[in-house]
Amino acid sequence: MSDRIFGAVGVLLAVFYGWAALQTEESFLSDIVGPKAFPLIIASILGLSSLIIFAFPDAKPKWPSLPRLVELFAAVVVLMLYAEFLDEAGFVFATALAATYLSWRLGSPPVQAVIAGVAIAVSIYVVFHLVLGLSLARGPFGF
Amino acid sequence: MDMFSNLYDGFAIAITWQNLLLALVGCFLGTIIGALPGLGPSNGVAILIPLAFSLGLGPTPAMILLTSVYYGAMYGGRISSILLNIPGDEPAMMTCLDGYPMARKGLAGEALSLSGIASFVGAFLATWGLIFLAPQLVQFALLFGPAEYFALFALAFATLGGVSSTNQAKSAFAAMLGLGLAMIGVDQQTGTPRLTFGDVHLYDGIDFLVAIVGLFALSEVFIFLEHRHGKADADDTAVKVGRLTPSWATLKTCTPSILRSSCLGFLAGVLPGAGASLGSFISYTVEKRLVDRDGTFGTGDPRGVAAPEAGNNAAAGGALVPMLALGVPGSGTTAVLLAVLLSLNITPGPLLFNHNPDVVWGLIAALFIANFVLLALNIPLVGLFTRVLMVPPRILMPFVAMVSFVGIYGISGSAFDLQMMVGFGILGWVLRKLDVPLVPIILGTLLGNMMENNLRRAISISNGDWWVLIQSPLAIGLWIVAIVGFVLPIFVGRLVKARMRSRAPASEWAADEAPADRP
Numbered sequence: 005m006s007d008r009i010f011g012a013v014g015v016l017l018a019v020f021y022g023w024a025a026l027q028t029e030e031s032f033l034s035d036i037v038g039p040k041a042f043p044l045i046i047a048s049i050l051g052l053s054s055l056i057i058f059a060f061p062d063a064k065p066k067w068p069s070l071p072r073l074v075e076l077f078a079a080v081v082v083l084m085l086y087a088e089f090l091d092e093a094g095f096v097f098a099t100a101l102a103a104t105y106l107s108w109r110l111g112s113p114p115v116q117a118v119i120a121g122v123a124i125a126v127s128i129y130v131v132f133h134l135v136l137g138l139s140l141a142r143g144p145f146g147f
Numbered sequence: 148m149d150m151f152s153n154l155y156d157g158f159a160i161a162i163t164w165q166n167l168l169l170a171l172v173g174c175f176l177g178t179i180i181g182a183l184p185g186l187g188p189s190n191g192v193a194i195l196i197p198l199a200f201s202l203g204l205g206p207t208p209a210m211i212l213l214t215s216v217y218y219g220a221m222y223g224g225r226i227s228s229i230l231l232n233i234p235g236d237e238p239a240m241m242t243c244l245d246g247y248p249m250a251r252k253g254l255a256g257e258a259l260s261l262s263g264i265a266s267f268v269g270a271f272l273a274t275w276g277l278i279f280l281a282p283q284l285v286q287f288a289l290l291f292g293p294a295e296y297f298a299l300f301a302l303a304f305a306t307l308g309g310v311s312s313t314n315q316a317k318s319a320f321a322a323m324l325g326l327g328l329a330m331i332g333v334d335q336q337t338g339t340p341r342l343t344f345g346d347v348h349l350y351d352g353i354d355f356l357v358a359i360v361g362l363f364a365l366s367e368v369f370i371f372l373e374h375r376h377g378k379a380d381a382d383d384t385a386v387k388v389g390r391l392t393p394s395w396a397t398l399k400t401c402t403p404s405i406l407r408s409s410c411l412g413f414l415a416g417v418l419p420g421a422g423a424s425l426g427s428f429i430s431y432t433v434e435k436r437l438v439d440r441d442g443t444f445g446t447g448d449p450r451g452v453a454a455p456e457a458g459n460n461a462a463a464g465g466a467l468v469p470m471l472a473l474g475v476p477g478s479g480t481t482a483v484l485l486a487v488l489l490s491l492n493i494t495p496g497p498l499l500f501n502h503n504p505d506v507v508w509g510l511i512a513a514l515f516i517a518n519f520v521l522l523a524l525n526i527p528l529v530g531l532f533t534r535v536l537m538v539p540p541r542i543l544m545p546f547v548a549m550v551s552f553v554g555i556y557g558i559s560g561s562a563f564d565l566q567m568m569v570g571f572g573i574l575g576w577v578l579r580k581l582d583v584p585l586v587p588i589i590l591g592t593l594l595g596n597m598m599e600n601n602l603r604r605a606i607s608i609s610n611g612d613w614w615v616l617i618q619s620p621l622a623i624g625l626w627i628v629a630i631v632g633f634v635l636p637i638f639v640g641r642l643v644k645a646r647m648r649s650r651a652p653a654s655e656w657a658a659d660e661a662p663a664d665r666p
Binding site: 006007010014021024025028029030031034035036037038039041042043046047049050052053054056057060062065066067068072075076079080083084086087088090091099102103104106107109110111112117120121124125128132136137138139140141 | 198201202314316317319320323324326327330334336337338339340341342344365368369371372373374375540541542544545546548549550552553556557560562565566568569572573576580581582598599602603606607610611
């Protein structure tokens with residue numbers, strides 16, 4: 005079933021991709037092939053392979069249970085928020101929070117997770133910023 | 148001879164304090180990355196590329212650092228195979244078969260040092276193979292026009308899925324997804340934006356480094372989160388290394404196996420598609436056929452440890468041949484190394500040898516240096532690396548995730564790119580679940596624009612005649628190889644893969660399912 009859904013989504017993606025490629029505005033200076041041809045070739049092979057996946061599905065993969073999916077979703081939200089607020093919060097603060105969260109969810113007890121998170125953030129800051137001179141998000145306190 | 152003077156120049160470039168230090172650091176990090184289950188050469192190199200890049204290293208030092216990591220990871224993979232029966236990366240799978248039984252007999256130290264020597268010989272011979280073969284291939288590749296290049300790219304995609312994928316429709320899907328992503332952005336030839344939906348962020352296209360780090364590194368973090376696999380694989384009692392040198396007698400019985408396996412592995416590496424996993428598999432199988440008269444293979448025969456290690460390290464060197472000479476990588480990790488060169492504005496391929504001989508020969512010299520460094524690191528210091536296996540993933544994986552963010556932030560500094568990287572991480576997780584190979588996606592995003600340019604150039608030259616793509620005998624030959632390479636695995640690949648899986652120990656492939664069934 006998973007592969008059937010995957011194939012169907014693939015076909016929709018191919019149709020959408022082909023449609024989006026057709027929206028490209030041709031410039032009057034275009035070469036003979038133009039900017040649309042190659043994306044259209046891609047779309048057709050994409051659609052064809054999706055149809056084959058749909059028609060001959062593999063064995064079902066082992067999907068995680070619902071709580072595990074929620075777990076993954078939560079991690080994605082945390083990482084998205086991290087990316088969004090990195091510049092405002094500053095590197096060390098934001099990274100310590102995100103690393104603490106990940107370490108906790110991977111099974112560290114809360115106190116250890118905080119220690120691990122702070123240690124990860126500080127060690128990356130020291131190695132990459134202070135020693136190697138890489139620019140990191142500065143934030144309100146400058147680190 | 149011309150070649151030796153080139154090599155001499157290469158050493159002159161490679162031997163500076165900075166480069167030697169980079170080689171040392173690269174080898175050290177690489178061995179650690181290879182040893183840790185769940186991190187292999189491709190995601191190890193993927194995490195480090197943005198860093199090498201944002202540290203402002205020049206092309207040669209950056210390549211020296213990253214190829215040292217690559218070679219180091221190939222060495223390191225054997226450590227957890229032997230000690231824990233868990234392959235540190237996919238190519239090290241075959242090493243489990245005899246390595247772990249040796250460790251159980253109390254010969255872990257001997258197995259580690261013997262496989263270290265086998266790795267050294269394999270990689271050393273393969274580097275010589277690279278020196279001899281790559282320039283020949285360059286001569287050949289200079290005959291290529293745009294139509295032939297287009298066919299060559301098609302060949303790379305057709306064969307890359309190859310043995311490592313069971314479902315050719317899925318590897319075709321992956322390749323098209325990658326090519327499709329590469330099309331996003333302003334068209335280089337006409338200047339019109341394509342597939343951007345008016346979003347200014349997308350005008351520059353999607354940076355392939357964002358895709359690589361997301362697909363390879365972050366998806367690994369998600370896999371670990373999914374199984375909440377946070378415990379260390381090793382505990383103190385399990386690791387007993389013992390005597391660290393192989394006896395002369397063992398070494399002597401293994402030498403023919405090592406030499407044969409090095410040649411086989413090198414050839415397997417040069418062929419596009421399978422890379423190091425095939426190298427170690429073929430070496431082990433052939434040695435078993437040839438020398439296993441008493442049925443000792445699989446019960447801790449030293450030759451069964453030496454053969455796959457020589458094979459996979461030789462294949463790692465062999466995979467660099469098509470990458471440097473043709474610009475078409477032969478394996479996942481070399482695809483990632485290709486990304487390094489492209490982001491440094493260097494286009495690999497036949498012209499690289501003429502335009503940037505310093506990069507090529509400096510790199511080759513660096514491979515020799517890395518090899519000796521690795522031998523030195525891996526024999527006496529192997530005890531240090533066995534300690535690394537005790538770092539639990541609940542500390543390691545957050546670190547990997549955060550370093551990935553640091554790398555991408557260092558390049559672009561934009562929240563949009565970071566979020567796109569998280570998106571690629573999820574995509575990578577879903578695709579891995581569905582058994583879709585990730586390497587063709589990477590290769591597609593890397594080569595998409597070059598492939599299209601060659602197509603358009605070929606057809607412009609012929610005034611709009613699409614048949615030009617299959618007119619020269621060379622192009623026809625490439626297309627035939629491409630088609631055979633795509634169709635053949637449908638029949639043969641399933642067989643080989645099934646055998647690889649059934650031969651592999653009960654523990655799983657590090658690359659996709661490593662933490663799956665353990666508590």
